[in-house]
Amino acid sequence: MKAVVYTKTGGLEVVKQQSVETPLPGDDQVLIEVKACALNVSDYQRFQTKNSKIPISTSLTNKMMGYIGKPLGAEISGIVVKAGRNVTHVKKGDAVFGKTAGSAPAGGLAELALMDKDRVCKKPENFSFEEAATVSISFETALGAVRKANIKSGQKVMIYGASGGVGLYAVQLAKAAGAEVTGVCSTRNTELAKTAGCDKVIDYKKQDFTQSDLKYDVIIGVNGCNPMKQYKSIMKENGIFVGVGNMSQAMKALMASFTSRNFTYYAGAFTKQEDYLQYAKELAETGKLHTYIDKVYSVNETVDAIQYLLTSHASGKVVIKTEF
Numbered sequence: 001m002k003a004v005v006y007t008k009t010g011g012l013e014v015v016k017q018q019s020v021e022t023p024l025p026g027d028d029q030v031l032i033e034v035k036a037c038a039l040n041v042s043d044y045q046r047f048q049t050k051n052s053k054i055p056i057s058t059s060l061t062n063k064m065m066g067y068i069g070k071p072l073g074a075e076i077s078g079i080v081v082k083a084g085r086n087v088t089h090v091k092k093g094d095a096v097f098g099k100t101a102g103s104a105p106a107g108g109l110a111e112l113a114l115m116d117k118d119r120v121c122k123k124p125e126n127f128s129f130e131e132a133a134t135v136s137i138s139f140e141t142a143l144g145a146v147r148k149a150n151i152k153s154g155q156k157v158m159i160y161g162a163s164g165g166v167g168l169y170a171v172q173l174a175k176a177a178g179a180e181v182t183g184v185c186s187t188r189n190t191e192l193a194k195t196a197g198c199d200k201v202i203d204y205k206k207q208d209f210t211q212s213d214l215k216y217d218v219i220i221g222v223n224g225c226n227p228m229k230q231y232k233s234i235m236k237e238n239g240i241f242v243g244v245g246n247m248s249q250a251m252k253a254l255m256a257s258f259t260s261r262n263f264t265y266y267a268g269a270f271t272k273q274e275d276y277l278q279y280a281k282e283l284a285e286t287g288k289l290h291t292y293i294d295k296v297y298s299v300n301e302t303v304d305a306i307q308y309l310l311t312s313h314a315s316g317k318v319v320i321k322t323e324f
């Protein structure tokens with residue numbers, strides 16, 4: 001089968017369309033014909049350079065996660081071609097969505113891909129394949145953070161990084177819980193954050209978010225941009241900060257949690273939300289969950305799509321239509 005493979009550690013020139021072996025589903029897996037694949041932070045972070053070089057940490061991550069030689073892409077939708085004998089909730093011919101198989105999801109940018117049975121669900125009836133592909137890892141991460149913060153009706157909530165893949169879902173989930181939501185993002189995305197449900201948006205390019213007249217019950221920080229003390233200054237006494245982000249965010253929130261019970265780090269994709277796909281489907285079909293797609297690319301334009309994510313601040317998700 002054809003696939004878009006990450007052939008070795010390096011720049012975008014290492015992304016190649018190749019023929020690879022068709023995977024076989026185990027008893028607890030399904031094989032799907034992939035229709036769409038949403039790009040995630042794991043698909044573009046590995047191409048980020050420091051002083052024009054790929055950092056050693058990327059080579060280490062590649063080794064640890066086993067990314068080399070595998071197709072890119074982890075958030076997918078498509079049609080079941082074969083279901084393993086222990087899979088009962090979806091069957092051949094069903095339109096589905098979810099995450100690719102394995103502990104380090106990859107393999108989605110291919111004609112066919114494997115999904116573990118607990119990571120595949122019937123596609124929301126009202127979502128296209130492109131839309132459904134965007135509701136997987138980013139949604140699970142946002143759901144975990146909102147649950148960790150235990151957001152309640154009437155609370156004042158800040159989502160820092162409200163316009164990204166995770167942030168746009170966090171905004172919708174916090175609004176669904178009845179919170180008053182302030183989003184933080186850059187100028188080009190303020191309208192998008194409002195459309196997703198933010199009652200108020202702070203443009204970090206124009207305004208210092210700490211100069212706020214509001215004190216927050218909950219702050220969800222969806223990146224590692226700021227020192228924790230900046231958040232603390234705008235939190236209520238019993239407020240809680242939940243960090244969802246890269247290693248830098250993890251370390252800052254973890255260190256802060258030793259000295260203050262206001263801080264906690266939620267380990268994103270590593271903390272499973274068992275029901276997240278079914279819950280996303282229900283929300284989508286009752287009109288309570290919307291997807292925000294910035295651009296859809298063809299599979300031949302994969303490098304352009306990654307380049308776009310590396311150089312621009314995308315407004316929502318970037319999706320590849322997987323027609324080879």
Ligand SMILES: NC(=O)c1ccc[n+]([C@@H]2O[C@H](COP(=O)([O-])OP(=O)(O)OC[C@H]3O[C@@H](n4cnc5c(N)ncnc54)[C@H](OP(=O)(O)O)[C@@H]3O)[C@@H](O)[C@H]2O)c1
Pocket residue numbers: 040041137138139141160161162163164165166167184185186187188189204222223224225244245246267268269313314316
């Ligand atoms: N995607 C996932 O499923 C997942 C899972 C686990 C952990 N994470 C982590 O969560 C973080 C966000 O992921 P994502 O997929 O939502 O990323 P994303 O789509 O790139 O969104 C990043 C958000 O942060 C804002 N932002 C970017 N640079 C900023 C800056 N310098 N100052 C203030 N705000 C800034 C962006 O706003 P503007 O674009 O308007 O600047 C946007 O709202 C990443 O660190 C990622 O490693 C993601």
